[in-house]
Amino acid sequence: MDATFGGEVPPHLHTGRGADPFLRFLARASAGLEWLNRRGSRRRPPVVAVDRDLRVVVDRVRAEAEEVVSLRLRAADGSALPAWQPGAHLDVVLPSGRIRQYSLCGSTADRHHYRVAVRRIADGGGGSREVHDELGEGSALVVRGPRNAFPFVTAARYLFVAGGIGITPILPMVRTAAARGADWRLVYTGRSRDSMPFLDELAALDPARVWIRPDREYGVPASGSELLEHAPSDPAIYCCGPTPMITGVRIDARRTGQCAVHWERFSAPPVVDGRPFQVELATDGRVLDVPADRSALDVIRELRPQVAYSCRQGFCGTCRVEVVSGAVEHRDHVLTDDERGGHMMICVSRARGDRLVVDL
Ligand code: FES
Incomplete structure (x- = not known):
């Protein structure tokens, strides 16, 4: 999700031709899960459109990690902004006319600011480069929403799994779970600590519940079973990040009979049952x-x-x-x-x- 849901996918996250055998396996497995979803009862509900344009101004830009900036937005007229729930995103209309979706990652209690974070994808479709190179404090934007394609359910126990910029929708969920007194754990993966945004904010939460797992320190990306191993019993599982990570979690959660995985990916799903x-x-x-x-x-x-x-x-x-x-x-x-x-x-x-x- 660039911290979007769709926009631009880091090249190292693609799972197509040229990927190693493990990634090819995950890609095939992901297609199989898509096939089950398309035929099963767990199809996603339609996302309710929110047809309102909000004029906002970027009032703070902050470097959060390597190639990741956050933008804090306020209403152009200073008024309160529409409320939102964890998992919600904005459609951001960039000055070029490109529309990109970014998860809200600030505080749901702050009605005067929205915050989004964007990773620069050098060879993506241009949206993240535009954010990084052309937006600054004072830039005027139009946003639509918030709307929620990744709703956060109330549960007694949660496992959150985030990969890289996938922390953006997860962070408000973690804060909400903590505020409700739920039993929660977070596994946060990424290439390296330098590339992982919001480590400082996570450190302010309960460190005993947070496992930071950079690939570079462990030598390999985490498997699905490894990502699930710190889950409390019978948790609601929320997962956001690259397709191989989500696929690994979904496969292993299904294999071990754990609860349904709520997930959000950054890339296009594989085509299932396609005909030319x-x-x-x-x-x-x-x-x-x-x-x-x-x-x-x-x-x-x-x-x-x-x-x-x-x-x-x-x-x-x-x-x-x-x-x-x-x-x-x-x-x-x-x-x-x-x-x-x-x-x-x-x-x-x-x-x-x-x-x-x-x-x-
Ligand atoms: S790009 Fe979002 S519906 Fe097609």
Whole structure:
């Protein structure tokens, strides 16, 4: 999630061709879990859209770790900001028009400030570079939300697992769990301590409940079972970070019969049950082949890099396009049945037949 849910994925987190055998195994396992989710009852509920634009100003920029800055935002007119719950995010409209999603990682009690944190992804889609290079104190922005795709349930015991910038939605959850007197543990992983934001804030919580596990100090990334080994009994498990970490936790939690894992990833999910199709761009008639294992968005962006996207998981609504002709297999979590009559989310949805014509 750049601390977004979708935006830009650090290259070392990708699990595609060229990855080592363990990562390829995790990628296949992740696809299998997606398949179960798509058919099971644990599909995510639709994310409620919050259609309000808030004008805000960056009032503080702080370096939180290597290549990670936090932005503190206040309302441009000084008024109180809408309340939010742990797990919520903002859609941030950057000056270029790019829209990126960032988890709120400040205090839910502070009604006059929001805080987000962003890791620079040098070869990403440009959103994180824009934040790092072009925003400063006094920059004006429009944000939408907050909205919550990662709701925090009340429980007596929690295990939180965070990887790198995945600490951003987890941090307010940990604070809330601690304030409620819940029994909680946090496992926080990352490449190295220098790359892991908010270690200072975590140190102010109960150190006996926090395990900092940098890969560099342990030699290898943690396995799912290792990440789960400090869990209190029968916990609600919240996990946010790179796909291999989430997949490892989900596999081992399922294998050992632990509670459901609530998770949020930063990258596009693997395509499951994909069939190849063609997408025709109505504005110039170009016809593109979408392979079984890629999204229409990825293929279209090779030709039209300016096509907007954010979450790449079918819940933010940014990549919505009008469908001129063809039947759509909708895989998003945001369109209503009525909207599905003439639109699709090209990051996840696919053709039912051989070709779709879209208004691009
Ligand atoms: S990019 Fe968010 S729904 Fe497609």
